[in-house]
Amino acid sequence: MLNVLAQADGEMLEGLKAIGAGLGYGLAAIGPGIGIGTVVGNAISAMARQPESAGMARTTMFLGIAFTEALALIGFVVFILLMP
Amino acid sequence: MNVLALDFPPVSHLFEWPAILFDGTMYAVNKTVLIYLAAVVITAAIFLVAGRKNAPLVPAGVQHVAESGVTFVEKSIVMETIGPEGKKFMPFLTTMFFFILFSNITEVIPGIQFPANSRMAVPITLAIVVWCIYNVVGIKSQGLGGYLKNSLFPPGVPKLLYVIVTPIELVSTFVVRPFSLAIRLWANMVAGHLLLVTFAVLTTALWGAMPPTAIAPFAMLVLMTAFEILVSVLQAFIFTILTAVYIGGSMHPAH
Numbered sequence: 091m092l093n094v095l096a097q098a099d100g101e102m103l104e105g106l107k108a109i110g111a112g113l114g115y116g117l118a119a120i121g122p123g124i125g126i127g128t129v130v131g132n133a134i135s136a137m138a139r140q141p142e143s144a145g146m147a148r149t150t151m152f153l154g155i156a157f158t159e160a161l162a163l164i165g166f167v168v169f170i171l172l173m174p
Numbered sequence: 175m176n177v178l179a180l181d182f183p184p185v186s187h188l189f190e191w192p193a194i195l196f197d198g199t200m201y202a203v204n205k206t207v208l209i210y211l212a213a214v215v216i217t218a219a220i221f222l223v224a225g226r227k228n229a230p231l232v233p234a235g236v237q238h239v240a241e242s243g244v245t246f247v248e249k250s251i252v253m254e255t256i257g258p259e260g261k262k263f264m265p266f267l268t269t270m271f272f273f274i275l276f277s278n279i280t281e282v283i284p285g286i287q288f289p290a291n292s293r294m295a296v297p298i299t300l301a302i303v304v305w306c307i308y309n310v311v312g313i314k315s316q317g318l319g320g321y322l323k324n325s326l327f328p329p330g331v332p333k334l335l336y337v338i339v340t341p342i343e344l345v346s347t348f349v350v351r352p353f354s355l356a357i358r359l360w361a362n363m364v365a366g367h368l369l370l371v372t373f374a375v376l377t378t379a380l381w382g383a384m385p386p387t388a389i390a391p392f393a394m395l396v397l398m399t400a401f402e403i404l405v406s407v408l409q410a411f412i413f414t415i416l417t418a419v420y421i422g423g424s425m426h427p428a429h
Contacts, residue, residue, distance in 0.1 A: 152415065170364065
């Protein structure tokens with residue numbers, strides 16, 4: 091049993107790395123996905139309520155997206171680092 | 175790497191280019207460096223042409239690009255975030271916007287198709303320059319003590335919470351900011367390039383195996399190319415506006 095485990099160790103490591111990378115990126119995208127949805131949704135309702143201040147809402151929306159998106163990008167960086 | 179019997183090139187092959195000139199020295203020139211040089215030359219040329227002595231009053235061609243770029247940076251970046259005092263940062267912000275835009279947009283230009291900002295060196299250098307600028311601006315406009323006090327001890331927070339707030343502010347203002355700025359630009363470009371390569375490889379492989387099925391990935395490739403134009407412009411805009419927000423934040427402290 092242990093022998094088989096030791097033999098499969100190398101392949102196992104590669105496989106676990108791939109699973110970890112994929113799962114890591116997927117999990118890292120959940121929060122920012124919800125966050126960007128909230129940001130854009132609220133920006134759209136702000137623009138619909140007050141079309142005259144749409145420019146300001148749009149600028150602030152992009153800022154909010156940029157800050158929220160950073161978390162997903164960190165997940166993506168980890169994914170790139172873990173890829174063989 | 176072999177994904178579903180597709181011969182996908184390893185990630186390093188997509189981003190590392192062999193040196194063309196001066197190989198082996200620290201001044202080696204490869205595709206990335208050439209794109210950056212072109213971006214610098216184009217940015218300088220646009221503004222030299224637009225700002226020449228006897229420029230016509232009604233802008234046309236290159237002058238129109240430069241003038242609408244300046245107006246855009248002034249109206250929707252500087253005035254929205256810093257205010258009228260931010261006018262002295264206009265040259266820096268406008269140049270940075272155009273430089274990042276030109277080194278991003280090579281991602282979709284046929285024949286080049288490589289975003290230079292998908293290599294970390296220049297994004298992190300720009301981010302460090304931005305870090306230096308907003309710290310110097312903060313120290314100049316509020317004094318060293320005032321700047322540290324306003325950025326580490328934001329007013330309006332209950333006294334006891336400073337135990338938690340101050341370390342978070344310290345890390346987020348002085349350590350994480352430049353990295354998040356650089357990683358945002360770099361990772362967006364890497365992701366875009368990988369996406370385009372994936373659909374291009376898929377199209378070629380399916381075209382070789384079963385031509386009609388190659389239509390779907392090719393349509394996605396066209397769609398994603400259009401999307402990447404948007405991302406290139408948006409990332410240049412976001413880098414510039416975040417720089418302006420950081421400068422504005424250290425100029426006028428939160429009250």
